[in-house]
Amino acid sequence: MAQKQTSFGQRAVDYTVNLVIRGAIGLALILPYETRVRGMGWLTSHVLAPIGGFRKRVRSNLAHVMPDLPKTEVERMARAVPDNVGRTLIEIYSGEEFVQRAITAPIEGPGLACLEAARDAGRPVILVTGHMGNYDAVRANLIHRGYNMGALYRRMSNPYFNEHYVRSISKIGTPMFEQGRKGMIEMVRHIKAGGILGILTDLYVQDGEPLDFFGQKARTSLITAELALKFDAALIPVYGLRNPDGLTFRIVAQDEIPHSDPLTMTQAVNDGLETLVRENMDQWFWIHRRWKYATRPLQPKKAPPKSKA
Incomplete structure (x- = not known):
């Protein structure tokens, strides 16, 4: 029963998140192409990124691999990376308008x-x-x-x-x-x-x-x-x-x-x-968990045991 409730809850979350994203994409597609791309970049960077934890992820990844990066550059990246992600998403949904530029x-x-x-x-x-x-x-x-x-x-x-x-x-x-x-x-x-x-x-x-x-x-x-x-x-x-x-x-x-x-x-x-x-x-999409479980030591995979003749 607990598993079913969790599954239903996750479906409800997925459905709600999808409605929000589709709504934002639908509204953006009404706008002229250049305005839509810039606007979706701004929306992702300034609204969706703080809510979704994207900025925190960018900072965390940079701290893991580039700990000496100046704080001002880290904060610039925390805004610029989600901006590019937002632009990329709406470009993909823009179909032929995007293709003609690509x-x-x-x-x-x-x-x-x-x-x-x-x-x-x-x-x-x-x-x-x-x-x-x-x-x-x-x-x-x-x-x-x-x-x-x-x-x-x-x-x-x-x-x-x-x-x-x-x-x-x-x-x-x-x-x-x-x-x-x-x-x-x-x-x-x-x-x-x-x-x-x-x-x-x-x-x-x-x-x-x-x-x-x-x-x-x-x-x-x-x-x-x-x-x-x-x-x-x-x-x-x-x-x-x-x-x-x-x-x-x-x-x-x-x-x-x-x-x-x-x-x-x-x-x-x-x-x-x-x-x-x-x-x-x-x-680059620094919002991904590229170094997932980075605090754990990573070991090469073990080869499967050889079958006995």
Whole structure:
């Protein structure tokens, strides 16, 4: 009985939170595009972030990995990071208006030549990305350039919000593959056909490996490297950064990660992302629990016991 009550209570909370978010998005969509993006950034930074604990999370993460950062910079980040998050959310819900800005973004960095070489050779590509600027700007841009671009996504814990969020990201482009058995089967078909797959991998993963990120151990998924090795795919880190005007983008395609082993390759991805974040501190989503349970010592995962003959 207690379990059912808790389940009902959580559903009630999820439903209420979804109503609030959908209401804010609906009102924002009435406004002209530029006003809506700036306004949603301000609303998230000044209203939703303090209520939702986003500012506290930003401060906590920065204290964990950059304890010497000046207090004035920490407070600036506590406001700027949620602003970018709010802009990103409403941009994704803005459909074609957002896509038209994303497709004009220039692509810079050595990864572009690697991507073009893979396409010419019919070789699959795993694009590893993270919560920087607006990550969906990359997908919209590459689809417009004619790349067979798919994306792997994880279902959100709030089922009411997940339903319309997936509809919105699907309007930017398809195919979309949900984590799970069916989605993985469809994703493998896409890769084997020489397609491009985008995966966000900068979140805490419970069964991930404790790899370095900003000088601390962070549980990190090895899936991108494992897929690249399994299907002989090029592994290329690529990120959509927001320009100083707050409305347009540039895309940074870092150099292809050489094939070696999953740990080495994934650590190289972490290192490249850290370099980019340090150059664009307020564009990474510091609101995530990237170093979850940071007070506990992280140990490498133990290999499963060998079965006896």
